[in-house]
Amino acid sequence: xxxxxxxxGGLVQPGGSLRLSCAASxxxxxxxxMSWVRxxxxxGLEWVANIKKDGSEKYYVDSVKGRFxxxxxxxxxxxxxxxxxxxxxxTAVYYCARDxxxxxxxxxxxxxxxxxxx
Amino acid sequence: QSALTQxxxxxxxxxxxxxxxxSGTSSDVGGYNYVSWYQQHPGKAPKVMIYEVTNRPxxxxxxxxxxxxxxxxxxxxxxxxxxxxxxxxxxSYTTTSTLGYVFGTGTKVTVL
Numbered sequence: 139x140x141x142x143x144x145x146x147g148g149l150v151q152p153g154g155s156l157r158l159s160c161a162a163s164x165x166x167x168x169x170x171x172m173s174w175v176r177x178x179x180x181x182g183l184e185w186v187a188n189i190k191k192d193g194s195e196k197y198y199v200d201s202v203k204g205r206f207x208x209x210x211x212x213x214x215x216x217x218x219x220x221x222x223x224x225x226x227x228x229t230a231v232y233y234c235a236r237d238x239x240x241x242x243x244x245x246x247x248x249x250x251x252x253x254x255x256x
Numbered sequence: 257q258s259a260l261t262q263x264x265x266x267x268x269x270x271x272x273x274x275x276x277x278x279s280g281t282s283s284d285v286g287g288y289n290y291v292s293w294y295q296q297h298p299g300k301a302p303k304v305m306i307y308e309v310t311n312r313p314x315x316x317x318x319x320x321x322x323x324x325x326x327x328x329x330x331x332x333x334x335x336x337x338x339x340x341x342x343x344x345x346x347x348s349y350t351t352t353s354t355l356g357y358v359f360g361t362g363t364k365v366t367v368l
Binding site: 173182183184187188200233238240243244246247248249 | 257259288290292294296301302304307308311313345347349353354355356357358359360361362
């Protein structure tokens with residue numbers, strides 16, 4: 139069974155940093171692109187970033203470029219999101235999701251809440 | 257990257273059919289057959305209902321169907337049931353300023 143488990147969320151002040159992790163199991167992690175998707179409280183879904191199977195390509199939504207960095211450790215079946223210079227508008231539940239070759243997300247984690255507030 | 261445009265809400269009675277539209281551009285919906293639809297119940301992770309415009313994952317009821325014309329995709333739910341009440345989001349692969357995905361604004365489906 140595919141499992142994705144996020145961790146690392148919490149309360150952080152504006153301008154601060156946070157590192158999210160996603161532990162993957164039940165599939166060969168290195169065979170898949172992976173994404174982060176977020177959802178602000180009461181709002182819609184927003185794709186944040188994705189990373190190629192070997193980590194050689196990374197893409198971001200414009201609003202986080204230069205502030206967030208996606209990375210992965212295939213040896214540890216783990217996905218990461220380093221978030222710097224956090225803003226109030228980054229407050230959201232962050233999901234990790236497996237990119238399918240058919241360009242959709244079948245498997246999602248349970249999400250981790252990031253709150254940016256003073 | 258602007259979100260794809262969906263109606264804020266759609267409603268119908270049990271047994272009826274409803275259609276949700278998803279409007280994009282030639283750089284996303286119109287340019288690729290990589291439109292997917294997600295159902296999300298409160299407090300839950302999204303669940304894919306349709307992928308590649310018209311395909312249903314295993315286990316998804318055939319009451320759900322998808323289509324696309326130009327830059328607009330649609331999700332139709334036929335034989336509406338109470339458990340279909342949820343938020344629905346479309347998504348498309350996009351090449352607008354990045355190589356990734358864009359989601360729709362979301363539609364609240366209410367079963368009257």
